[in-house]
Amino acid sequence: MYAYTISFLLNTVILVYILRLPHRIAGVKNGGLIETYYYRNMWGSLAFDYVLVGIYFGIADELMRWGSVKNNTRENSFIKGWVYLLLTILMISGGFYGYFMYMPKTELFFSKWFHAVGWKAVMYDMILLSCQYMLYRVILK
Numbered sequence: 017m018y019a020y021t022i023s024f025l026l027n028t029v030i031l032v033y034i035l036r037l038p039h040r041i042a043g044v045k046n047g048g049l050i051e052t053y054y055y056r057n058m059w060g061s062l063a064f065d066y067v068l069v070g071i072y073f074g075i076a077d078e079l080m081r082w083g084s085v086k087n088n089t090r091e092n093s094f095i096k097g098w099v100y101l102l103l104t105i106l107m108i109s110g111g112f113y114g115y116f117m118y119m120p121k122t123e124l125f126f127s128k129w130f131h132a133v134g135w136k137a138v139m140y141d142m143i144l145l146s147c148q149y150m151l152y153r154v155i156l157k
Contacts (some may be wrong), residue, residue, distance in 0.1 A: 023152040024066055031147060041140045049129055055139070072145055073152075076104040094153055101149050102142060109141040114156045 031037040038050045053061050080100040127132035130137050 017145055019152055019155040020070065021066075022090055023155050024069060027144070027148045027151050028062065028065070032146060037144065038140060041136050041143070043136070049125065049132060053125065053129075069145060069148055070106065072101065073149070074102040075108070079104060097153070098146065098149055101145060105138070105142050105145055109138040113138050 032054055038054065040048065076097070077100075080097060083100070084123065102148050112126065113130055116127050117134070119127070121131045133140075
């Protein structure tokens with residue numbers, strides 16, 4: 017648990033607050049949605065993201081275990097774990113992207129986010145969680 021917490025905090029501080037990755041991917045300099053989510057509601061967003069990233073990791077891990085049993089392998093390599101994580105992100109974030117883009121824009125944050133940045137929101141999740149996964153694996157070693 018400590019490896020996850022350390023990697024989550026380091027990753028978030030570096031990518032979100034120092035490198036301003038959400039601004040770069042969304043293509044905005046002073047994005048109102050980004051400012052609201054990561055700065056005005058920082059503590060709530062950090063807690064929400066901590067749980068959400070953990071859910072993504074947990075689902076990816078279960079899919080990898082299921083795939084290992086089906087294929088009768090026990091190898092849990094770095095690349096294999098990363099691929100399962102990317103597939104999980106595509107399923108979950110891609111599913112929410114499809115849902116919110118299909119529905120009319122509402123006042124919900126995620127509705128506004130997906131309508132504003134489109135598929136870049138899924139790409140952002142893939143980059144952010146991939147970096148999180150890599151740092152997590154390094155700390156575990």
